Each structure stands twice: as C-alpha cells, then as structure tokens.
C-alpha cells in the first residue's frame with residue numbers, strides 16, 4: 001500500500017516519544033473488561049496516565065449483563081475522568097413480543113447512566129439462530145431499529161463480529177500463537193471444525209452490508225474489524241466507510257506478524273489512517289486475579305505495546321514467529337491513536 005501521504009520529511013523529523021515517557025503521556029485503553037468492583041486496575045492505570053473504556057458484553061463465562069452494568073456504572077460514578085463504559089443488549093429473545101421496546105428502553109437507561117456506546121458480539125453470526133433455524137447475521141433487518149436508535153442518540157456501535165481469519169484454518173496453519181491457543185481451548189468457536197456455520201466471508205459481508213445500511217452511525221470495528229490479517233483489507237473498508245474506525249484489542253500481534261516481512265506497509269497504514277485507529281488491549285480483570293498479578297500483567301502488556309509503537313528497536317513477541325521492527329510512530333500519531341481518536345469516536349469529553 002504505497003501512498004502519497006506516508007512518511008513525508010516533516011513527519012520523519014517530528015519528535016518521538018521515549019520508553020521513559022510512558023507514564024507521563026496521556027493515554028486510553030479503548031477496549032477492556034472490568035468484571036469486578038475492585039478499583040485496583042483503575043488506580044494503577046490512573047497512576048500511568050491511562051484512562052479505561054470497559055466493554056459490557058454478553059459472553060457466556062462473564063457475569064450477567066446486569067452485573068456488568070452495575071460494576072461499570074459504579075466505576076464511572078467514582079472515576080468519571082478516567083473511566084467510561086459501553087453497554088450491551090441480549091439477542092436471545094429477539095423474536096419475543098416487546099423485545100425491541102425493551103431493548104431500546106434498556107439502552108436509553110444505560111445512556112442516561114453514562115454509557116458512550118453499545119457492543120454487539122460474535123454470538124450474532126456465529127451462535128444465535130432464529131425460529132427458522134437460520135443464523136441471525138448483523139445485517140438482519142430486525143436489528144435495524146436498534147442501530148437507528150444508537151445513531152439518533154449520537155452514540156457509537158462497537159462490533160466484535162466474526163473472528164480472526166485463523167479461526168477458519170486448522171490450528172497448525174494459524175499465524176499467531178495466541179489464536180492457536182484460544183481456538184485449541186475453544187473448539188466451539190473454532191470454525192474450521194464447523195463447516196456448517198457461516199463462512200468468514202459471510203461474516204465480513206454481513207458487517208459491510210450493515211455499514212452500508214447505516215452510514216450515519218459511528219461504528220468501531222473491534223479487533224481490527226476481524227480483518228487483522230491484512231492492513232490492505234482494513235484500509236479498503238476505512239476508505240469505503242467514513243464512519244468506521246477500528247480498535248486493536250487483542251490483535252496487535254497480527255500487526256507485528258505483518259511487520260516481520262512488511263514493516264513499511266504496516267507503518268504506512270498507521271500514518272495514513274492515524275485518525276481511525278484506536279489503541280486497545282482486551283485486558284480482562286475479575287476477582288479471581290490477585291492485585292499484584294493485575295498490575296504486573298497490565299504493565300507488561302502496556303509497556304510492550306508502547307515499545308512497538310514508539311521505539312525503533314528490533315523486537316520479538318511470544319505470539320509472533322520471527323523478529324520485527326517497532327513502528328517508531330511520531331508523537332502526533334501516538335497521541336491520536338492513544339487518546340484523541342478514542343475521545344472523538346466515543347464522544348468522551
């Protein structure tokens with residue numbers, strides 16, 4: 001992806017951050033999960049100048065959506081400067097009478113409590129079937145009034161739709177170790193084993209079709225919009241959908257993997273789309289994890305990412321086979337990816 005915007009001299013000559021700058025630069029994590037009343041992570045993030053955006057999501061092994069909403073609204077009340085949250089809704093009862101009214105009134109209530117957006121998850125497209133035994137995809141017309149409501153309220157839809165392309169490959173052909181591990185442990189989500197489920201292409205097409213139908217709604221594609229394997233594919237969608245941004249939650253290893261043989265291409269992608277990419281980790285905390293471990297894990301995640309984005313070192317990561325050069329992004333790009341874009345795309349003041 002060669003383009004006229006990339007790496008001009010004025011950007012090359014701009015100042016860069018250092019490793020020592022990490023705790024002093026204002027930052028946000030645009031996608032994490034806080035499934036606890038404990039403020040350990042919030043306080044530690046605060047001490048490192050990092051705000052958190054916690055995502056409520058209808059995942060089977062998470063606490064109930066009501067419980068998640070209680071955690072997140074409480075944290076938002078106590079830490080409005082450093083903490084925001086995103087609400088979600090259930091689709092399992094979408095064919096029951098009154099589902100739409102109930103869903104809209106719950107989302108309205110969540111917005112009143114401070115939610116900056118709404119999350120939809122891969123159970124749409126990969127799990128839930130309607131009474132005709134058809135998978136309900138994200139472009140299902142029954143979901144349109146919910147999205148219209150989100151747009152009308154000037155909120156943002158965050159979508160984890162589909163999975164990494166690796167999910168449709170045998171484990172030994174997957175590119176990064178974190179996917180090999182996740183899908184070995186979650187055969188129920190490993191689509192290579194379930195050819196009767198909608199294909200990767202079908203998931204992406206349904207999402208793109210939903211975006212065509214809702215050009216006025218801000219949409220953040222979680223996990224690099226499930227196009228993590230190719231910055232060209234992400235770029236193509238960002239060009240096509242002006243109201244689309246992407247978060248990097250749990251997919252930075254895929255960018256590192258592409259940087260092994262395509263450093264310039266990955267770096268150009270960040271320069272060109274510097275207003276459309278959101279820093280995010282997918283860190284998840286609950287009461288089963290000790291405070292020391294919460295802090296240690298968070299810090300090593302944040303600092304390794306920081307090294308990848310700001311330095312020009314040769315790096316290795318446990319998920320990625322091969323060495324890659326860190327992206328050495330200019331300060332102005334770092335500030336956008338870590339703060340400005342997150343505030344802008346979620347209207348966080």
Ligand SMILES: [Zn+2]
Nearest residue numbers: 031055249282
């Ligand atoms: Zn997540």
